[in-house]
Amino acid sequence: MARCTGLILIIISALYISTPLSRAQYQYPQWDFHMPLDIDLVVSGSFGELRGSHFHSGVDFTTHGKTGLPIFAIDDGYVFRIAVSPVGFGKAIYVNHPNGFSSVYAHVEWFSERIEEIVTNIQYQKESFAIDESFAPGEIPVKRGELIAYSGNSGSSGGPHLHFEIRETDTQKPINVHFFDFPVKDDVPPHIEAVVIYPLDEQSRINGKNEPLYLPVVFHSGRFHLRGNPAIEASGQIGVGIETLDYFTGSWRKCGVYSIQLHVDEQPWFKSRLDGFLFSQTRYLNSHIDFKRRRTHRQVIQKSFLDENNQLDIYQTGATRGVVAMTPGETRQFHYRVKDAAGNLSQLIFNIRGTTPPRMPEVSAAPKMETLHPARAWSSSFGDFAVSFPANSFYTRVEAEFQINPNPGVGIGQHFSMLNENIPIHQFFEITLPIPDQYITHQRLTAARIGNNGSLIYAGGTRRGNQMVVRTRDAGTYFLVVDETPPTLRILNIPAGRNYSNRDAIRVDIRDNFSGIASYRATINGEWALFEYDPKNNLLIGFFDKFRINKDQRHTLEIVATDNVGNETRLSTDFIY
Incomplete structure (x- = not known):
């Protein structure tokens, strides 16, 4: 492979390439499904898109700001589940098909007359708007192309649309809907916004610093380039990440990409590909991305290296797990290939030159920190406060600090601060707060935490004697409050x-x-x-x-x-x- 010497300016080339993928490249058989909507299908949210703390499990088809559009069953089958909720999917209908797939239609406004009557009767029987009912194969059969619902904006929807999914019936694993030949036009390649170079241990340096280097990407002359063609030097163990998004033809909505492949020195190094995923793994999105940068800069960087406890199964990587060891004097080539599900391809190539690690300066002793290992459970008490993490709460080793602070004039009693809010936490854990004697019998006592803008966020809690136990997945500062204001x-x-x-x-x-x-x-x-x-x-x-x-x-x-x-x-x- 080619090698370069001296301080190298980044060599970059990138192309927009549209190469539709053949059906043979997908592991799922193709079916001639009926369209779920009787309009031209325009995607406003793609499969696997990065949403909050989860991957998007379907596609969103825009209904152009309208509700009440007819929704049709994509194939013969039977309704096996109907859920109605004020949040999440809102009103949703789930259909099993004889070919081993299930289809899901969510955020609907109302169901077909036959199904709506069934749902209303159940709601009156249970005296509840929210229901989640299962049905046997013969109870609600449907035919291909049958009207089953009308599009809406129910639940946590941000605007009128149809959220549509295809799942494996046996596992209820969502499958990339774009595999199934629905007539969605997409000839727009992904867009690369930036790359980030990460030092992965205390000895690593990027351009002399032990901190990530954010490098914006621009597109001109038919290619992607790092803006300004900067020189990059690195020492030690490093990783890289990419900020990328996709668009569909005729839509301005920012969507997610299908696959990200990284070659280092022309060798396959790391690949993520969203064919499907298990719901039990979807929260590992917080490990897939640079959680801190999303929180502090509102930029979503997809890492091309694995955290120690990232158990998501969308990756192809060797023993390096995406980590790159830099050798002094050696220049390594990094080549990104980013595709959407239609096969449209964008590329970016850049070089990083290895340097000799700098002499480490002496530093003063840091405050005592607790080391939390990702696969181990951990519990400890801090005076009258306590915290308990189950195993697999973290993605990497965490150096954590816990503090008891005087009340600053907010809430009741002392405040308990834990961890850093830029650290993602995978599992629910427990925080124990002591209840002052004068509030032991108070019926409106609960817990809160401080939000990003200094606001109070309800944290809940369960009384255990003279303690309030909070179950949460958020780091931050917790304390007790009284809430006596009714709705x-x-x-x-x-x-x-x-x-x-x-x-x-x-x-x-x-x-x-x-x-x-x-x-x-x-x-x-x-x-x-x-x-x-x-x-x-x-x-x-x-x-x-x-x-x-x-x-x-x-x-x-x-x-x-x-x-x-x-x-x-x-x-x-x-x-x-």
Whole structure:
């Protein structure tokens, strides 16, 4: 392989290449599925896209700002699950097909008339808007192309669209929907935004510093380049990462890429590929990316090296796990190949020159830190405070500091600060906070933590004698607070005389200023009534066609809302319908 000497300027070449992948390159058989929507399919969110602390498990098809578009079963089968929730997927329908695949349709507005009746009956039987029901093969059969629902914006959706998935029926493992030949136009190659060079131990240096080096990428003259063609020198063990995204033809939405492949000195070094993933592994996204940089700079860097405890199975890598050892005087070539699921390819090539590690300066002793190993459980007490981590809580070894601080005028008692909020935590762990004697019997005591902007974030907690135990996956500063403010309820747009005969629904504003709504119950004339909860819009909506009341009469509505600490609010009103 070619070698260079001296201080080398980065040599970069990159090409946009569109090379559709053949079906043979996929491990899943192809099926002639019916389209889930009767419109041109435009993707606004791709499979495997990096979302919060999880990979996107399907594709989002835009409905162009509209709700109520018909949704069709993609093949013969039967409905095996229906879930209705105020959050997450909202209203979702799950269909098993005889070919070994399942399809999922989420954030729908309502179901087909036949299925909607089944769902409403279950909701009244259970006296709950939120349900999650399973069905046997013969209960709700569906045919290919049958209308099963209408598109919407339910649950945690950020705007009208259809979230659509294909899963393996046996494992419920989501499969890359782009494999299945739905007519989605995509001739736009991925875009490379930046690369980052990481020192992976205390002795490593990047351009003389023991800190990551962020290098923006630009596209000109038909190729990607590092902006300014900077020279890079490194010593010791290093890793690299890439910031990249993808677009679909006719859409401005930023989506995720399918595969990232890194060659070092023309040798395959590291590859990630999103054919599918297990839901049990999706939180390892926090190890797949540079968690700290996303939190501090809002930039999503996908690392091309593995943390010690990254158990995600989307990688192909040898014994190096993506780590590159730099040799003084040797220049190594790094070649990125980034593809989307349509086979469109973008490339970036750059060189890094190895240098002699600098003499390490003497440093003063650091404060005593606790060493937490990724695969081991760890517990300790700090005065009246305690913390307990189960095994596999971390992705790498963590040097942690725990502090008990005086109350700065917020909350009750001392504050307990732990770890660094830039460290991702995989498992739920427990923090134990002591309850001061004067609050032992207080019924509205709970825990909180400090948010990024200094705000208070509800943390919950369970009483154990004179202690409050918080179960969380967030580092930060925790303390006790009292919440005695109940939720608020307010009927919106009340018609004259409270006569709703020409209205489709009663809409109620529902809010809580801290711990959030834990439950609500609506009754009409003393009998449970179905009200849908839309927390993103602070709404309860009761549709008259779902009420089981006699028409042209006066009725009494009562709603009771309770927050997560137990504060309660009641609203009562008469209306005519």
